[in-house]
Amino acid sequence: MIEMIRDHFNKELRELMSDDEWLIVREDYNPDQNLAYESLFGLANGRMGNRAAFAEGGNKKTLPANYIHGVFDKSEAFMRELANTPNWLELKMYFLREPFGIEDNQELNDFISVLDIKKGILFRSYTLTTQSGRKTKIEKLKFLSRSNSYLGAVRTYITPLNYGGLFEFENRIDGTVTNFADFPRFRVKHLNTLEINDLEGKGAFLKSETRDLGLQIGTAAAVEVKNLKGEDRLKSKQFRAFGEIACEFFDLELAENETVVIDKLAAVCTERDQEDVYQACLKNIEEFKEKGLERELAEHLEVYKKMWSQADLILEGDKKMQQALRYNIFQLMSTPSPDDNQTNVGAKLLHGEEYGGHAFWDTELFVLPFFNWTFPEIAENLVEYRYNLLDKAKENARENGYQGAKYPWESADTGEEECPAWTIEPDGTCYRCYVADYEHHVTAAVTLGMANYVKITGDQKFMNKKGIHILLETARFWVSRFSYNQEHDYYEILKVTGPDEWHEPVDNNAYTNHLAKWNIDFALEKLKEYEDSDPEFYNQLCQELEIDRNLIEEWEKLSEKIYTVGEQGLIEQFEGYFDLECEVINQWDENKMPLMPESLKGKDKNEICILKQADVVMLMFLLPDKFDLETQRINFNYYEKRTLHRSSLSPSIHCMMGLRVGDSRRAYDYLERSAYVDLDNNQGNTREGIHAASAGGTWQSVVLGYCGMKIDQDGTLAFEPSLPDKWERVKYSINWKGEILDIEVTQQDLKVSSREKSVAEDMYYKVNSEK
Structure with a gap:
């Protein structure tokens, strides 16, 4: 043909x-x-x-x-x-x-x-x-x-x-x-x-x-x-x-x-x-x-x-998926600049005008991981972009009545909030847009993305000179964002929107509370690490950022009393979610995209249980060590039946979480939805540009999902592969702390080799938890 x-x-x-x-x-x-x-x-x-x-x-x-x-x-x-x-x-x-x-x-x-x-x-x-x-x-x-x-x-x-x-x-x-x-x-x-x-x-x-x-x-x-x-x-x-x-x-x-x-x-x-x-x-x-x-x-x-x-990712056994993977990689790696740290990756890449070419949390959680592992020099530019706009993030926080640094929901070249407070429907109807007012979890995403960049690349120089400032100022923001509930003796976040934008604003969104606590705890952990390893640097840092022992103790006490909504069993997405009118999804379209249950059509999305995209499931994907596997399985099974994936960010997360909890059938369906989002135009809006998040999420689904690549808690490169039956072989490369490694995964075996030399004796990697 x-x-x-x-x-x-x-x-x-x-x-x-x-x-x-x-x-x-x-x-x-x-x-x-x-x-x-x-x-x-x-x-x-x-x-x-x-x-x-x-x-x-x-x-x-x-x-x-x-x-x-x-x-x-x-x-x-x-x-x-x-x-x-x-x-x-x-x-x-x-x-x-x-x-x-x-x-x-x-x-x-x-x-x-x-x-x-x-x-x-x-x-x-x-x-x-x-x-x-x-x-x-x-x-x-x-x-x-x-x-x-x-x-x-x-x-x-x-x-x-x-x-x-x-x-x-x-x-x-x-x-x-x-x-x-x-x-x-x-x-x-x-x-x-x-x-x-x-x-x-x-x-x-x-x-x-x-x-x-x-x-x-x-x-x-x-x-x-x-x-x-x-x-x-x-x-x-x-x-x-x-x-x-x-x-x-x-x-x-x-x-x-x-x-x-x-x-x-x-x-x-x-x-x-x-x-x-x-x-x-x-x-x-x-x-x-x-x-x-x-x-x-x-x-x-x-x-x-x-x-x-x-960057190539070779997949033997599925020609259509192979082509889709390469297409997503091609568009992803073609967009960001290798030598410009004043720009970022827009949600629609450089291919269309929807969202104004703005950077969202998509960059840190969906796009950046690909560059962390393949083009660390580009990844550095993307995290430098956020550091360069830190002063504006601090100004944004002050203007909204908070301390520290609050990153904008939509970011362009100045660091100001670009998400409009008012917008117009095609018929001319004006409506108030509250996204920037309540969707603050982007600030934690910026910090998490930066932390993962350092973890994967080993760029401690960036952390010591710039990353630590992002970390501490965003932690300061979250401390000021919490309010004390005297009745229950805990700190909570009121009037907030999580990743699921169909429910806004809500109180105590589990995703936001957990990510905010992680942000604060990681800041405290790094301060302690600097205090022990380099007291002189620690003292200079504290003096520069006006951090003293009293402030640290205040953060510690607050963190201990943060209401995280739950850490075991079925976790309520936000207060009152379980009281919403509910019916599970039971119909899908020709692209395997779920459809709104008939009984809920036309109803106020704030009043029903159906989600726009992954929320609690997203939380567990990002912070897997906070939840046991059974809790992750319970929540995946519950929320998967109630998620419409009207954001292209969502399918890849459900793919990787499906693999984690042992639901490989649904995982592959979600991989296809993510991989073909533009090639099949399954969201119906490819005319507005290419979906950056799904492109990055597709790569993650194969490499971090099916090939099971991760960094263990001890810093070891680890793999827990679980390839689909029809995949014969997956081959890809990573930049592991400056060394190019070629990875080959088959149904029976996994091989890691270095291009520069035979893998050093002191370099370990784990397969299914064994070195």
Whole structure:
């Protein structure tokens, strides 16, 4: 089947494609599915992301977008959001003034689109028939360079099949772009165009700036036109400006069945890391043209080759799952920057506009573990991001009447709370949004993510210089967040929302109370450790953070009296949960997604027992040592029947918890829901971007779940594998405290080997609790 698909492409593109198992294929063009595929086939290179829109343009459904890490703007929006920057993709084509595009009056045949996840290349081939009957074969490849993250390129092969003559083209940069272009109520233009010119005769250039803070963005594009022999075919060239569109016009003669190759080379630079965006774009375009697309592509492929050598996860026995795992890894590892600690990973990666490109708790608990184990240098940047915004978190706490550091539910570039207090439904109805007011567990997630980063990577330098400040200031916040219940003689958290957002606010959410206690206890533990091991550092730290013996004793006494709701048996999610109207789930859709029980449909979600996502189950996943296995089993069995998984975060947690408590059948169902969330669009919102949390959760489900990898309490790397019957072998690599280890798990055996040397004698690992 894949061979038939390859036949749609010319020899050069066929030979460039990876083996079949690395190819995600779209075999037809359905306008109603196009927006989802623009996300699904989107590319990112650690600095910018580009949706898979058509460069030809047209009036079919499309949301072309180019997002750059750290380029946020608010303007008329509810919040600062990742701004859609000028569209450099556009290459308009005309013959006798007739435009070619994805139009209602033009026919699209033999359509094939292929995403090569091994190489980070998007291929596309189709035949376009205009209203006049002219047929044109169009083939493309697109990539965002991993070697130079300022660069992107599109190579287009154009072959007129039943006509010939003079063709006219426009190499365009479109500065009229907006966010939410197909949603008039929310549509916002975040950029003003400042300058348009011909890049000293080398192409087209457009300088823009964000409207709030005036951050400048430079976008440049140049074209090279050759025939299949490599001969220059460009006839003439002229620069024009149309309002906020930079346009380089050129034309050429083509005979019937003659093929021309047009390379569009782009450079995108911002003031975040360049003093002069024009000069930076000019330099990058000059070097790109001198180097040529092939050489830049070769260097790009070398970077991905190295990345896959660290991140690949080979699964033998299930081809569909193998492809899904690699797809999730590809999008996950392509998004964060390897050298920028001022940015994070948005909930929809760099592929869409939902949630404004903001970082949530998704990063620390779902995304960060993947990078901890595979790319620790990227993981360090992600935890550095939270440290860099610690002062703003302290300000957030003060503004809300608390002490210490309170991290925002939604975070962009400033560290301010970006979750809007008010929002608008599509019908124009305004409603109050309380998420930021009550969903404080993100603060514990930031701390837990940082602690796990240090635990896995062994980066004690970060903990001593920066992590300890996050830990102590978040503990200080939680101490101030508790209130004393004199009647019961315990400390509790009132008016709070846990991970299950369908019940807000509640009193004494078990998840929040337990994570807050963990945060405080871990802070006390680290203080004691420093006091014993390095008294001088301990005294300096306490003086700097205004911590004395009285404060430590206050924290200890409070921790001893925290109401944790329960630690054994069935744990009530929050006070009053067991009194809610309840019916268990008994129906599922074609994607194995649970459906709301009929008797509860239309009722206030605050008044019924059905959960949006894992809450108590999430707690037990994160803090397994706090609960015995029987308690975990009881709670999994109870809450699993009442969870709809309307958040993509939830299935992977239920997969791993199902494995832990011995329910392997349901665990695999949940793995499939997580792995295929975007490939099957089982949440129905892939058009808004790729689900970062499910991508990270899918990797965790296989490596930490089925392969059972963990760090034991004594710091030993340990494994308790439990592969599905149809899986023959799982192979993956980890970075274990600076050493690359290759792990191989089969139904009968487990092997660990080091790439640098034979595993040292003093390196132990456990399999099923035995060294």
